[in-house]
Amino acid sequence: MDWTLADMALIVAVTAMGVAVAYLKNPEHKATVLMLPVPFTLATLAVGRPIDATNVLAIPALFGYTFCVWLLRERLRVPILAAIATAAAAYCLFGAAVARWRPTDDATFWTAAAATMLAGTGLVRRLPHREEPHHRTPLPVWIKTPAIAAVVSGLVEIKHLLGGFTTMFPMVGVVASYEARHSLWTIVRRIAWLLILMPPMMGTIRLLQPHVGTPAAVLLAWPVYLAVFAVFLKRSAAESAG
Secondary structure, X not given: OOOOHHHHHHHHHHHHXXXXXXXOOOHHHHHHHHOOOHHHHHHHHHHOOOOOHHHHHHHXXXXXXXXXXXXXXXXXXXXXXHHHHHHHHHHHHHHHHHHHHOOOXXXXXXXXXXXXXXXXXXXXXXXXXXXXXXXXXXXXXXXXXXXXXXXXXXXXXXXXXXXXXXXXXXXXXXXXXXXXXXXXXXXXXXHHHHHHHHHHXXXXXXXXXXXXOHHHHHHHHHHHHHHHHHHHHHHHHHHHHO
């Protein structure tokens, strides 16, 4: 176990987000927590690799994980823990395969970014809103928090296997899939938005990292994400009002 400071920060941040998802009741609030790019930021620093096409391709893979959990749980009636394990294993296999390819050229990156945003736009328009039940974990926080931290610590150990795919690995999503098991469709709809929100942030990092380094580029890309995220919040508020 050779954790860096970035690894430990990642464990703390993802654990905090997982606990928030566990104790929030409203499905929309749970799902919005998952959209914060805190794990991406810290995982990018922990992996220590420049942003390339593998990071972008990990975004639709994250949606695939989320949709797979919903499909297995809600349509095929697979137990939630088995559904999560199956979907996470599929993400890892796909991610490890693409990581070996290591597409680092600009053409692949920008093509993947454009295609991801286009796919996200289609998904956001086609996935209907559904009312789902509120749910909050009954366990006390002193039991829930170390349990989540143990799961997250195990996930951090696989980062070298997945390369750029680690930055979008559903670390919070694995926890959230269980904690939001009564509102998985809401999670699916919110993760679809990440296909639109994340490529501009990654593109900013891609452009800046040769000049200022990856850590500074990640920091400077946050305002870009927040600007696009504000569009999502406005649409979400309009949807709730209507």
